Amino acid sequence: MDFERVVEQRFMCRSYEARDVPNEAIDRILDLALRFPSAGHTQPQEFVVVRDPETRKRLARAAVHQLYAAEAPVMIVVVSDTRRSKARYHERGERFYSIVDGAFAAMLVLLAAVNEGLGAAFVGAFDDDAVRAVLELPRVVRPIGLIPIGYCAEGRPNLRRFRKEQIVHYERWEERGLSDGPPPA
Numbered sequence: 001m002d003f004e005r006v007v008e009q010r011f012m013c014r015s016y017e018a019r020d021v022p023n024e025a026i027d028r029i030l031d032l033a034l035r036f037p038s039a040g041h042t043q044p045q046e047f048v049v050v051r052d053p054e055t056r057k058r059l060a061r062a063a064v065h066q067l068y069a070a071e072a073p074v075m076i077v078v079v080s081d082t083r084r085s086k087a088r089y090h091e092r093g094e095r096f097y098s099i100v101d102g103a104f105a106a107m108l109v110l111l112a113a114v115n116e117g118l119g120a121a122f123v124g125a126f127d128d129d130a131v132r133a134v135l136e137l138p139r140v141v142r143p144i145g146l147i148p149i150g151y152c153a154e155g156r157p158n159l160r161r162f163r164k165e166q167i168v169h170y171e172r173w174e175e176r177g178l179s180d181g182p183p184p185a
Ligand SMILES: Cc1cc2nc3c(=O)[nH]c(=O)nc-3n(C[C@H](O)[C@H](O)[C@H](O)COP(=O)(O)O)c2cc1C
Pocket: 010, 011, 012, 013, 014, 063, 066, 121, 122, 123, 124, 125, 126, 159
């Protein structure tokens, strides 16, 4: 798929078909996701691929009971091993770069899933320690996002988005009174 189409087609899919996703498709998604950037090439990002239905349910429960996330046959959990970030960049590495790095990797997973004709979502509302307990992550490994992946059973919603002239600034930032979000449709 060409890049513009992948970006335009991406949306957070919150309903999945029961149909399985072949391992080869997940492998291709991971191959692309491995191209993530990272601060100073420290590469704190790692991925936990979960297919076990019970584990997926436990993860969805840890994500404030967003049970739709367990409908998808595969979940990729992006995590950052903050030790690698901290070793090079100390507090900024541990508290900021490791999260940004993980988010970049997650975005690649989301786009690569679309490229495979699949749907995916980024689930960020979760209890860190509950996710750690399910996946046996040590404290230094921070969960960044749960990403259910499967054949999407819903269409792309037409979400209102800010227009370019609302959120693009040139040369300097200026107040535009957008703090309450975009006006209703
Ligand atoms: C940091 C972050 C956390 C998010 N957490 C959740 C979540 O817990 N559950 C969920 O269904 N969507 C979650 N989303 C998805 C957003 O709701 C979604 O990106 C937004 O509504 C725009 O929709 P779109 O991505 O389909 O364009 C999250 C997105 C981000 C960037």
